[in-house]
Amino acid sequence: MSILDLFREGNEKLTGKHLLAIGTVLIYFLIAGIPSGFDERYGILSILISGPLALGISSFFLNLVRGNEVRVEQIFDGFKNYVPSLIMTILITLAVGFGLVLLIIPGIIIAIGFSMSYFILADNPKMDAVSAMKASWEMMKGYKADYFVFSLLSILLCILGLIVLLVGFFYVLPIIYAASALFYEKIRLKS
Structure with a gap:
């Protein structure tokens, strides 16, 4: 799998939908960043909404790269699976934070190992947070170096x-998200 090809293919998948994807990413960042952007005391609110929004944006870009219908409101689909996405966000944040404290490199490895968790949960809405994280860790075996380059x-x-x-x-954020969804698709099909 060529990393550059993922970016190229991600850009191609955005043809005719790039403005929609830009608008979706912009709304995602505005909503996810507003609470702590106004006042750091709202940081807990940011944690409470960032997991479902990350799940929603993953769902949006999975639909996009699969050629399915995409709509801006799909970024809110993660709230349908609120508890697992929240638990997953908290666990991943704690694990990566702990790994970063241990000399940075373990944190990077942990982050890469769990990088497909939201895509897995988007594909399997009945899955619990820990199972999605375990599935991501298994899926990324042999692909961590590729994802690091990515x-x-x-x-x-x-x-x-x-x-x-x-x-x-x-302009580039939707390409990166689409390429990340394609990365997931490629290794999902190989698993």
């Missing part, structure tokens, strides 16, 4: 997008 290229694209007066940032 993440580095994503960061580079974001930096390039920011250089273009912030407008480019919102």
Whole structure:
């Protein structure tokens, strides 16, 4: 699997839907970032809504790369599976945070190992949080290095997008999300 091909294919999947995807990502970031952006005391509110929103955005981009209908309101679909998405967000945050305290590299490995959890939960809404995380960990065996390279290229694209007066940032984010959904699709089919 070529990482560059994932970005190229992700961009192709966005054809005719790029503005919709940009709007969806923008709404996602505005809602997820508003609570703590106004006042740090609202950080708990951010935690309470970030999990379901992450699940919803994963569902949106899975539908997009699969050629299904996509709508902005799909980012709220994660609230239908609120408790597992919240538990998963808290557990992943704690695990990655603990790993980062242990010399950074374990935190990166943990984050990569759990990176497919929201896609798995989007595909399996009856699954509990821990099972989705375990499935992600198993699925990522043999693919962590690929996803690390994918993440580095994503960061580079974001930096390039920011250089273009912030407008480019919102152009590349949907490509990164679509490529991430494609990464999940490719390894899901191999598992």
